[in-house]
Amino acid sequence: MRIGLLTGGGDCPGLNAAIRAVVKQALGEYGHQVIGFRNGWKGVVDGDVIQLDRSNIRNILPQGGTMLGTARFHPHSAGAMDQVMATFEAERIDAVICIGGDGTLNAASKVAEQGINVIAIPKTIDNDVWGTDLSIGYHTAVNIATEAIDRIHTTAESHNRVMVVEVMGRHAGWIAVASGIAGGAEIVLAPEEPFDIERIVKFLRHRHRAHANFSIVVVAEGAEPAKGSAMDYEVQLGQFGEIIAGAVGERVAHEIQERTGFDTRLTVLGHVQRGGTPTPTDRILGSRFGVAAVDAVTAGKTNVMTALHNEEVVLVPLEDIAGKVKPVPEDLLRVARVLA
Ligand code: F6P
Numbered sequence: 574m575r576i577g578l579l580t581g582g583g584d585c586p587g588l589n590a591a592i593r594a595v596v597k598q599a600l601g602e603y604g605h606q607v608i609g610f611r612n613g614w615k616g617v618v619d620g621d622v623i624q625l626d627r628s629n630i631r632n633i634l635p636q637g638g639t640m641l642g643t644a645r646f647h648p649h650s651a652g653a654m655d656q657v658m659a660t661f662e663a664e665r666i667d668a669v670i671c672i673g674g675d676g677t678l679n680a681a682s683k684v685a686e687q688g689i690n691v692i693a694i695p696k697t698i699d700n701d702v703w704g705t706d707l708s709i710g711y712h713t714a715v716n717i718a719t720e721a722i723d724r725i726h727t728t729a730e731s732h733n734r735v736m737v738v739e740v741m742g743r744h745a746g747w748i749a750v751a752s753g754i755a756g757g758a759e760i761v762l763a764p765e766e767p768f769d770i771e772r773i774v775k776f777l778r779h780r781h782r783a784h785a786n787f788s789i790v791v792v793a794e795g796a797e798p799a800k801g802s803a804m805d806y807e808v809q810l811g812q813f814g815e816i817i818a819g820a821v822g823e824r825v826a827h828e829i830q831e832r833t834g835f836d837t838r839l840t841v842l843g844h845v846q847r848g849g850t851p852t853p854t855d856r857i858l859g860s861r862f863g864v865a866a867v868d869a870v871t872a873g874k875t876n877v878m879t880a881l882h883n884e885e886v887v888l889v890p891l892e893d894i895a896g897k898v899k900p901v902p903e904d905l906l907r908v909a910r911v912l913a
Contacts, residue, residue, distance in 0.1 A: 585710025594863025722756025739822030
């Protein structure tokens with residue numbers, strides 16, 4: 574069997590663990606061949622391929638990023654489905670494993686509609702892929718954001734400042750809520766709960782008068798003010814749903830400074846959250862998903878995604894996932910609220 578493999582969308586730590594697991598399981602357990610496509614679906618359209626064997630995957634487990642490269646490119650939107658099918662035919666591809674977030678998985682189900690066997694593996698530091706408890710990359714991103722908040726804490730306290738920390742999370746506030754709880758933030762703003770700047774200001778004034786002279790406010794990049802509330806701001810998304818980094822953090826920091834008079838600073842963590850060494854949890858998750866994907870391909874499964882359900886790896890239909898976002902559940906949002 575000749576299996577195509579690609580990583581699409583934004584990179585994250587743990588992708589190389591999944592690539593390595595796919596190659597090891599495919600070659601070692603079943604004697605399949607693995608054809609890697611460089612730079613996601615773009616590489617499929619361009620016929621940019623690399624045959625993967627054990628020498629390609631040596632030492633990649635602890636490395637961040639993806640040894641295959643990635644791109645935000647969707648062949649169906651680019652009108653390039655014919656080239657996709659032509660490359661698969663030229664490379665004699667029997668099935669494709671694609672590792673990606675919502676955009677890549679959406680493209681995967683479009684390709685599956687053309688009769689190609691497709692297995693998807695979820696990855697995104699945002700952890701918002703529907704149908705899985707965890708996506709590759711999230712655990713590492715939360716670690717990085719928590720460490721950053723710990724560091725910001727000491728300087729906030731020394732200077733008696735309000736420190737606004739903007740973290741990634743376009744449609745869901747998983748990183749903001751998790752790192753906010755773990756880092757002991759006073760306020761966490763997530764897309765799931767539109768905020769009221771006046772309530773934030775009231776809280777900060779009270780805290781600085783009665784308790785402490787510094788505060789940490791963690792803001793997900795996709796957080797928005799409640800409709801009709803005092804702050805007038807709307808999240809602007811680009812062609813692929815990308816956000817203008819720092820935009821909401823800057824507005825929130827500005828409003829806090831203006832309305833309270835407290836010395837306020839903004840830190841935008843940005844792509845730092847997507848870089849570097851994956852945590853053991855992400856390496857293990859990538860490895861488990863990679864092995865499960867090859868097993869699924871070999872069993873003739875198609876149009877499914879590997880997913881973690883209550884500690885177990887299962888397969889879920891891709892059509893159940895397309896177009897959905899997994900929001901932070903109420904109980905987790907509540908913990909962030911209660912501890913603020
Ligand atoms: O999808 C993951 C993500 O890191 C989002 O949190 C963020 O909004 C976006 O990607 C940034 O995309 P890019 O790397 O293309 O700027």
